[in-house]
Amino acid sequence: MEKPEAEIPQTPDDRAEKEEESKVSQRAQEFLQVFKKGAEFTQELLRINEKLRYRVVRLEEENNDFRRAMQPETAIQDLERRIQELVREKEELREKYANIEQENQDFAQRYVEIEEENNNLANLYIASYQLHSTLDYREVLQIILEIVINLIGAEEFVLLLRDEKKDKLLVVAAEGISQDDFPAVTIGEGIIGKVAETGENYIRKDFASPEKTEINNPLVCIPLKIKEYVIGVIVLYRLLRQKTQFAEVDYELFTLLAGHAATAIFSSRLYSESERRLSTFRGFIDLLTR
Amino acid sequence: MSPIKILVVEDSPTMRQFICFALRRLPGVVIAEAADGVEGLKKFNLENFNLVMVDINMPIMDGLKLLSLIRKGPLNSKIPVLVLTTEGAQADRDRALSLGADAYLTKPTPGSVILKTVKRLLGIVE
Numbered sequence: 001m002e003k004p005e006a007e008i009p010q011t012p013d014d015r016a017e018k019e020e021e022s023k024v025s026q027r028a029q030e031f032l033q034v035f036k037k038g039a040e041f042t043q044e045l046l047r048i049n050e051k052l053r054y055r056v057v058r059l060e061e062e063n064n065d066f067r068r069a070m071q072p073e074t075a076i077q078d079l080e081r082r083i084q085e086l087v088r089e090k091e092e093l094r095e096k097y098a099n100i101e102q103e104n105q106d107f108a109q110r111y112v113e114i115e116e117e118n119n120n121l122a123n124l125y126i127a128s129y130q131l132h133s134t135l136d137y138r139e140v141l142q143i144i145l146e147i148v149i150n151l152i153g154a155e156e157f158v159l160l161l162r163d164e165k166k167d168k169l170l171v172v173a174a175e176g177i178s179q180d181d182f183p184a185v186t187i188g189e190g191i192i193g194k195v196a197e198t199g200e201n202y203i204r205k206d207f208a209s210p211e212k213t214e215i216n217n218p219l220v221c222i223p224l225k226i227k228e229y230v231i232g233v234i235v236l237y238r239l240l241r242q243k244t245q246f247a248e249v250d251y252e253l254f255t256l257l258a259g260h261a262a263t264a265i266f267s268s269r270l271y272s273e274s275e276r277r278l279s280t281f282r283g284f285i286d287l288l289t290r
Numbered sequence: 291m292s293p294i295k296i297l298v299v300e301d302s303p304t305m306r307q308f309i310c311f312a313l314r315r316l317p318g319v320v321i322a323e324a325a326d327g328v329e330g331l332k333k334f335n336l337e338n339f340n341l342v343m344v345d346i347n348m349p350i351m352d353g354l355k356l357l358s359l360i361r362k363g364p365l366n367s368k369i370p371v372l373v374l375t376t377e378g379a380q381a382d383r384d385r386a387l388s389l390g391a392d393a394y395l396t397k398p399t400p401g402s403v404i405l406k407t408v409k410r411l412l413g414i415v416e
Binding site for chain 2: 116
């Protein structure tokens, strides 16, 4: 059996030394703990500091913006400039609107004028077209009556043609007046005779027609002329009840009738005459050749 | 778009030409013409018209007689009829309207007025 090692007995100094070492170690640990906490706290402070700096920069920027915006002189000047621009813009728009309005009115007026012109031209075209659409004398007379009734709006009128042999005007067509009761008119006598002599239109100043038609008191006389030679006269006595005044186109129609009706009558008469003569010659030739 | 068919019953060739001249400003219009009431009625019975224009004073059959015959047809009550005449008395107007005319114009009348009236009767917006 081995003999246990004998314990070395500690002296009081040794024990005191050990206690001292233990205390130092403990204090070192405590210090290390405090130091670590201090380091962590410093890190935290640095982070907060960074955030605050960023915030300060942002606030400064915002502050600058506000300052710029709130600077009274600049803001007022901006507003005044804007107001002036808007006023100028408004004036320009107002001017443009007035111009467009004026243009619009001009166009509307022009449209009415063109429409009226178009109507007039249509009347004249149709009257002229119809007058020269046939060489049949009776048809020509009928067309003249139709024009005077439908396009001029006459209710009572006569068409007189010059009889070369008697040098008088004789009625060849009438509307609303008995043809048989109408006397022959001597050239140069009365209103109708004077119109035939001078070749000038006659339009009575007093538009209202008398109750009873008076032969020597016509409303309108239109001489039918080939160049300056009068071959007849259209005499209007009364207009349709709805026709209260002459329109611009009526005077144009009078002028058209004066020339075109005359040539239409003249050429249809010549044609009829030549047809009649041709027929007579053919008859003679037939007789001779049998 | 189907054409607009208009029947013009008028004895005067001058007026027929005048009316047709005015109506041709309507796009796609087809115009049939008749010189009296009888011819007008025959043509009316042969085709479907969108509008009929009649004169009053015509030979053989006048416009008012034609108008009354047109209106007697069961399907013809809605076809617009425009009377264009020289008769300007109120009594004539009243008679035509009582027989079923939709509009009454007196001669002489500008082509533009005829066109405007026809457009109104056909419901054409200008």
